[in-house]
Amino acid sequence: MSMDRNAVEAFLIEEARLIDEKRWREWQKLFSTDALYWIPSNRLDADPLQHVSFVYDDMELLNERLIRLESEFCFAQAAPSSTLHQISNIAIAPGEQDGEIAVRSNQVIYEIKNNSQRRLEPLNVFPAFCEHILRRADNGVWQMRYKKVGLLNCDAEITNLTFLL
Amino acid sequence: MNKPRDYDDLARVDRTHISLYTDPGVFHDELERIFYRSWVYVAHESELPNPGDYKTTFIGLVPVIVSRDMAGKVHVLVNRCMHRGATVCATEKGHVKSFTCPYHGWEFGLDGQLAAVAMPRGYNPGEIDKDTLNLVSAVRVESYRGIIFASLLAEPDISLTDKLGGIKEYIDLYMDFSPVGEILVGNSGVSKHLYKGNWKIQVEGSVEGYHAPVTHATAFDVMIRKMGFPGNYQDQPLHGIDAGYGNNVLEVYRLPDAAVHKRWGPEFIDLLTQAHGRERAMEVLRTRFNMVLFPNFAILEYQFRVIRPIEPELTEVRLYHTTLKGVPPAINTRRVREHEFFYGPASFGGPDDYVVFDRMGAGYHARMAPWVYLNRGYLSETTDDHGRRVGGHTQETQQRAPYYEYRRLMSKAGA
Numbered sequence: 001m002s003m004d005r006n007a008v009e010a011f012l013i014e015e016a017r018l019i020d021e022k023r024w025r026e027w028q029k030l031f032s033t034d035a036l037y038w039i040p041s042n043r044l045d046a047d048p049l050q051h052v053s054f055v056y057d058d059m060e061l062l063n064e065r066l067i068r069l070e071s072e073f074c075f076a077q078a079a080p081s082s083t084l085h086q087i088s089n090i091a092i093a094p095g096e097q098d099g100e101i102a103v104r105s106n107q108v109i110y111e112i113k114n115n116s117q118r119r120l121e122p123l124n125v126f127p128a129f130c131e132h133i134l135r136r137a138d139n140g141v142w143q144m145r146y147k148k149v150g151l152l153n154c155d156a157e158i159t160n161l162t163f164l165l
Numbered sequence: 166m167n168k169p170r171d172y173d174d175l176a177r178v179d180r181t182h183i184s185l186y187t188d189p190g191v192f193h194d195e196l197e198r199i200f201y202r203s204w205v206y207v208a209h210e211s212e213l214p215n216p217g218d219y220k221t222t223f224i225g226l227v228p229v230i231v232s233r234d235m236a237g238k239v240h241v242l243v244n245r246c247m248h249r250g251a252t253v254c255a256t257e258k259g260h261v262k263s264f265t266c267p268y269h270g271w272e273f274g275l276d277g278q279l280a281a282v283a284m285p286r287g288y289n290p291g292e293i294d295k296d297t298l299n300l301v302s303a304v305r306v307e308s309y310r311g312i313i314f315a316s317l318l319a320e321p322d323i324s325l326t327d328k329l330g331g332i333k334e335y336i337d338l339y340m341d342f343s344p345v346g347e348i349l350v351g352n353s354g355v356s357k358h359l360y361k362g363n364w365k366i367q368v369e370g371s372v373e374g375y376h377a378p379v380t381h382a383t384a385f386d387v388m389i390r391k392m393g394f395p396g397n398y399q400d401q402p403l404h405g406i407d408a409g410y411g412n413n414v415l416e417v418y419r420l421p422d423a424a425v426h427k428r429w430g431p432e433f434i435d436l437l438t439q440a441h442g443r444e445r446a447m448e449v450l451r452t453r454f455n456m457v458l459f460p461n462f463a464i465l466e467y468q469f470r471v472i473r474p475i476e477p478e479l480t481e482v483r484l485y486h487t488t489l490k491g492v493p494p495a496i497n498t499r500r501v502r503e504h505e506f507f508y509g510p511a512s513f514g515g516p517d518d519y520v521v522f523d524r525m526g527a528g529y530h531a532r533m534a535p536w537v538y539l540n541r542g543y544l545s546e547t548t549d550d551h552g553r554r555v556g557g558h559t560q561e562t563q564q565r566a567p568y569y570e571y572r573r574l575m576s577k578a579g580a
Contacts, residue, residue: 160520
């Protein structure tokens with residue numbers, strides 16, 4: 001059975017909720033083992049093999065990223081970021097290809113570092129063109145095979161993107 | 166009237182005073198005496214390969230255009246219309262025939278010459294002298310291995326050859342990573358950072374051997390477990406070097422030949438050997454180092470790092486990723502992936518540095534603790550065969566180095 005629009009929306013909402021609630025290990029399980037988590041820099045259409053990305057994680061590197069975030073030594077996350085994902089403009093590519101569904105959405109990710117001595121911390125806003133490719137695993141569960149977060153400000157000054165998007 | 170600041174006292178050999186990082190008067194003096202009157206980095210030739218190409222950047226606070234004219238000559242022009250002062254170019258890089266001000270149509274050539282103004286009949290004879298209204302050009306522009314330096318307002322008191330004398334062997338090693346000895350700068354990515362602190366924090370921080378296992382504990386963890394990085398960082402036989410005129414080097418690692426073979430493989434080693442000879446190829450691949458070319462430029466691993474002072478306590482840093490000409494794409498892909506791992510705003514290394522720089526900026530307002538210590542290894546410092554000061558890689562010889570030049574430029578002009 002394919003995924004209807006309600007199911008796709010529910011998937012994206014749940015995926016964002018796991019990040020926003022810092023349930024990172026549950027979020028990690030949404031990815032297939034061969035997945036790519038990609039946040040391009042400078043240009044959204046750059047060839048990631050010849051151009052630096054903010055994030056270009058296979059699942060081994062993503063696991064290391066989570067180990068870093070869970071440790072007490074990720075100083076860029078002291079104070080830690082809190083995020084809120086707002087999801088809209090969901091478009092599902094017609095038809096399923098090789099058991100995969102391609103979904104586009106616009107997401108606005110708000111980020112703030114609470115509990116900072118400096119205070120007056122700005123509320124950061126990261127609007128993004130997101131692309132998900134969802135695939136049904138053998139056990140029938142839908143997973144992310146690909147997640148691309150195309151930041152509107154990918155060519156701008158961004159000093160700290162050490163939280164999950 | 167304020168008495169002149171004593172920069173020899175504020176920038177001591179083994180410590181610096183917090184006012185150097187916060188005081189607007191100091192910042193003003195630095196712009197006038199260092200940024201506008203000595204060699205500063207502006208661009209790499211690969212950013213403007215063809216006639217008509219340009220990039221815009223800043224020398225201190227001054228917006229400038231680095232352009233290549235139709236004869237291929239590089240110019241460094243102040244990006245300020247000579248009429249009413251708007252910048253004549255608004256984009257980061259591109260290709261043009263000329264620069265035209267959007268206010269009154271004053272048009273300047275790639276060499277800065279005023280070519281035309283809009284509605285010229287409104288000027289009476291004698292009201293406009295075109296020869297005096299060209300864009301202001303930097304007094305000196307020179308390059309070494311494609312790295313373009315300029316001195317904006319004055320003839321520098323040393324030649325570029327002298328300025329680079331103690332460090333050019335490292336620049337050569339960096340460039341010879343390519344079999345044709347050439348690199349591309351910025352085509353493969355630029356990350357753009359801001360921190361709330363003085364520009365010199367990044368000068369010191371670009372060659373910081375001491376902090377690495379502390380600030381970058383999470384990155385070191387992965388590098389040791391997964392990337393073959395040695396676990397005994399402090400015991401490595403590596404050095405910090407004062408290369409003269411503020412320039413300096415931090416040796417980051419040095420691989421034994423067996424590790425070079427494992428890391429780079431026979432194909433790439435043969436390619437470099439054909440180009441440079443066996444020993445030179447191996448030497449290029451054995452050594453990794455960070456270097457600072459005082460005041461505003463550093464080369465680390467796979468990046469050109471450009472430091473731009475904006476305010477006494479606001480600094481922009483851009484990391485221009487570099488790729489090699491004449492190599493298989495997979496070699497550059499590796500440079501992309503390894504850079505991504507440690508540098509850039511989502512990486513495992515760099516963001517922790519910028520957080521520390523912000524925290525230093527905050528701490529420097531504690532006036533009851535006025536000194537910033539850079540004395541680690543001062544008493545055991547030696548000199549090498551070239552007369553360069555040398556210390557251990559976790560000591561602070563390389564971070565003391567900029568302040569010799571700082572005192573020279575700041576005190577001389579203030580006298």
